[in-house]
Amino acid sequence: MSDTLTRRHEVIEPRWWTGSPAVDPSRYRIDCSEFVMDADDLRPDGELATRMRTTFRDVGLVHLTNTGLVEHSDMRAFAKLVVDAEMPYRAGANPRDVLEPNVYEVGAPLQAWLHYHHEMAYVGTSTKMVAFLCKRELPGRGATFVSDNVRATDALLETEFGQKLAELGVCYRRDLTDREAFTDREPIGVYNHWQHSLGTHDPDVAARRAAEKGLQVSWGDDRLLRTRYYASAFEYFPQLDRNLLFSSVADHSMWFDTWPLVEQLPPEQRPLWMTFGDDTDFTADELRQFVDVYDRFGSPIDWRVGDVGVICNFRFAHGRPSIVLGHDEERELGVLLGEPFERWGSVDGKW
Numbered sequence: 490m491s492d493t494l495t496r497r498h499e500v501i502e503p504r505w506w507t508g509s510p511a512v513d514p515s516r517y518r519i520d521c522s523e524f525v526m527d528a529d530d531l532r533p534d535g536e537l538a539t540r541m542r543t544t545f546r547d548v549g550l551v552h553l554t555n556t557g558l559v560e561h562s563d564m565r566a567f568a569k570l571v572v573d574a575e576m577p578y579r580a581g582a583n584p585r586d587v588l589e590p591n592v593y594e595v596g597a598p599l600q601a602w603l604h605y606h607h608e609m610a611y612v613g614t615s616t617k618m619v620a621f622l623c624k625r626e627l628p629g630r631g632a633t634f635v636s637d638n639v640r641a642t643d644a645l646l647e648t649e650f651g652q653k654l655a656e657l658g659v660c661y662r663r664d665l666t667d668r669e670a671f672t673d674r675e676p677i678g679v680y681n682h683w684q685h686s687l688g689t690h691d692p693d694v695a696a697r698r699a700a701e702k703g704l705q706v707s708w709g710d711d712r713l714l715r716t717r718y719y720a721s722a723f724e725y726f727p728q729l730d731r732n733l734l735f736s737s738v739a740d741h742s743m744w745f746d747t748w749p750l751v752e753q754l755p756p757e758q759r760p761l762w763m764t765f766g767d768d769t770d771f772t773a774d775e776l777r778q779f780v781d782v783y784d785r786f787g788s789p790i791d792w793r794v795g796d797v798g799v800i801c802n803f804r805f806a807h808g809r810p811s812i813v814l815g816h817d818e819e820r821e822l823g824v825l826l827g828e829p830f831e832r833w834g835s836v837d838g839k840w
């Protein structure tokens with residue numbers, strides 16, 4: 490590791506947006522109060538399904554409001570009018586608890602802010618879209634933010650940093666802890682045990698599965714499984730026939746700046762680290778630019794119970810501020826992943 494790792498880093502809190510939405514909500518919001526939201530509205534050739542798919546194709550985002558739905562299973566059925574092939578969370582991804590079949594928990598503590606990110610950018614198999622289903626609302630403070638990634642990509646490519654990212658790519662380093670090393674130890678620094686992430690208790694099987702995911706593997710002290718994945722910082726998006734930004738600081742150690750039981754650790758001891766693809770570190774200024782470029786094109790989606798949001802993983806990044814619940818307050822979203830795809834990275838001449 491380079492000596493810059495031991496330097497205390499600056500904590501960068503995202504601004505999320507400029508204060509006015511980068512994308513006019515009328516372009517992607519569908520008020521469902523004019524629909525009955527019964528089996529008839531679930532017809533794939535029905536009016537609602539057609540509007541949802543057209544909106545998603547044109548904007549990369551659909552937000553159903555006033556649905557009157559309260560159960561995840563019902564919201565999922567409407568999300569699936571756009572999400573046609575679901576993906577289960579699998580080896581190498583973050584652990585998620587299943588709320589019901591194919592609906593997962595968001596899998597992050599509410600008090601941690603979640604930097605803008607593209608879902609599963611850090612492994613070889615990602616997803617084309619992600620859907621959120623709102624079960625418990627926190628109006629005004631529980632919004633998810635989405636950032637217009639086409640504009641963020643253009644803005645970043647105008648900078649020296651963006652050009653460097655395009656040229657060098659990135660390296661994702663993830664340290665997976667051993668569950669058995671923490672049986673009677675406070676889980677400080679634990680993000681993801683390899684047993685949970687890779688679905689096995691056998692270290693050889695774990696290493697093999699990680700390697701099958703395209704990760705370089707080595708073992709540290711206490712059976713710490715250390716993985717590296719080299720990838721483009723961009724991804725070619727066929728529909729627009731161009732490369733789009735597909736990386737963010739969410740896979741950097743700063744992901745944990747507000748994460749309970751990890752935030753107190755110095756960057757070099759945190760479970761994630763991210764560098765350029767030549768293993769050199771980002772400068773503080775580059776990290777700031779990385780956060781800013783998404784913030785400049787952000788829009789909030791302020792969930793109400795029953796809302797369904799489907800987000801194209803290429804055209805938008807998503808994230809959210811930290812949330813502190815007051816007495817009697819709740820905020821719960823379910824997550825649905827769309828069709829998986831094997832990352833192919835950027836394509837020459839498609840900038």
Ligand SMILES: [Fe+2]
Pocket residue numbers: 606607608807
């Ligand atoms: Fe996410």
